[in-house]
Amino acid sequence: MPLHVHFYRLSFEGLTEEFKSLLDPEIVLTEGREIPPKANYDILVNPSPSREWIEASPNLKAIIIPWAGVSEPTRTLMLDYPEVSVHNLHHNNVNTAEMALTLLFAAAKRLIPMDQALRRNDWRPRYDGPQGILLQGKRVLILGFGEIGQALAKLCLGLGLHVMATKKHPETYTGTLDVAVYPDSQLPELLPAADVLMIALPLTAETEGLIGEAEINRMPKGSLLINIGRGPVVDQWALYHALKSGQLRAAGSDVWYHYPETREARANTPPSDAPLGELENFVLSPHRGGMVEEVEHQRIVALARLLNAANRGQPIPNKVDLQLGY
């Protein structure tokens, strides 16, 4: 029997035909937002499947979430169906890691105020002594060593940085990167060695406010902080005061404390309560993470890889551990 894959929505922004061309030709694709009668799909591609969708097909073996992450409702729902595996896509890890480096370089070199001054024909900051620091040879501590943290570590190593990381279950890291991986509990001892702290953590009860005044004060004076995880992992007022005092030389964030809730609000939603946007030594990015022009192409390639593996009877990559949630 050929593999039957049902899509809640089979549409990839002009790349749908290319997606189909990447699939093993015998795979049967169906699409629809209503549960089909006599459902017999083997795989369901659906970002938030309901219980009805899971139970409708006696053949169902796997759910694929066509992006990174798994929502909490899906995670708890799927715990009820241990015979159905859940998979997601990690196609945008490198995109997000590159965003982290964009913020890191801009922060380390004080790019934005110097760009803005030169646009006003003002060269004076150039003559105020060095406005940047070297990154090569500095020590980076990455909090969260999942797919994105690992992609980030690889790039940091390529730039000649020394990399440490924390991971809830460090023993599950079986890769070969030259990274010292520690359990989360080691954070206090690691911070004094963090010239650069990079946060790639999800927001959970454990991570909310994880980095506050005490933690920043354990870092070397003049260090850098980059957040590409979730805003509230870092206490925004602690961040603000550390940037004002110079305890942090500079910082950058792609993730925020407030997001626009309506289309109209997009034009005027302060991303934080603390006036971070007033600071010259802070770099702001409006939660772009993996959003690059290539992302839809990356998505179809990653998704085709999963489906072809299933069709060929191979293990389907990117299986989510529903206990860990990633």
Next chain:
Amino acid sequence: MPLHVHFYRLSFEGLTEEFKSLLDPEIVLTEGREIPPKANYDILVNPSPSREWIEASPNLKAIIIPWAGVSEPTRTLMLDYPEVSVHNLHHNNVNTAEMALTLLFAAAKRLIPMDQALRRNDWRPRYDGPQGILLQGKRVLILGFGEIGQALAKLCLGLGLHVMATKKHPETYTGTLDVAVYPDSQLPELLPAADVLMIALPLTAETEGLIGEAEINRMPKGSLLINIGRGPVVDQWALYHALKSGQLRAAGSDVWYHYPETREARANTPPSDAPLGELENFVLSPHRGGMVEEVEHQRIVALARLLNAANRGQPIPNKVDLQLGY
């Protein structure tokens, strides 16, 4: 006889004692801006020595220029003294390469306009589709494969870019980087494969205006251009029009067409005739190159390495080829 080194000025911004501690203890150091009577220095550390300084000491074996580059007057002067070798310092190569990456990431991810918008609480650019491109896997062409070009190539390789380079004498490259090195004459054939063009060339009669409208039009539409060499290597109006038209997606420059000539002029000197500073897809940096906080420390380490080599009878590193000028 111990090595005798004369410094035109022996002062390294608070690091002079550390510099001395790095030297072999028997090295004799003298300092002065006047030629000493009975001069007998073996090495002269002087950024622009005169003929009198060269001829004063019968022992003179080498001149060290305590930074990168050799001025044209010094180069032509020293051609008259083939028995005196000329050396310079390459301690800021990585600093300059990191500045190039800072501009590259900011340009590729459209960092500056999105930072500026979010400072005004404006999230709208986030919803206009992807505002950046992925760098990993793109093809970089580095023009000028000297010390800085090679440092840049190494970092680009570490980020997963494919690297090509041009060099006046490609056969002189004996390194091991995974870079395809071509002679300068191949430029027209290489440009169509340059997703990113990075310029690390000095300004010479041959390089002035090297990149103009015709060259930019040979690059793939939507490519990137980064200049850390010298401004006039790139025709400024060709750059401006290509950024306006979208032939170049974005660009960045650390080097310029006009520099402030007096202290007063620093507050208001347009860096170019073309209004590059009006463009959202252009990133400006006021010729900072290797200026990072670590640079003076890097300088004393590099200089001590050269002097200790001379003292130990080893070849002195970083010998300048006076015919090539670098």
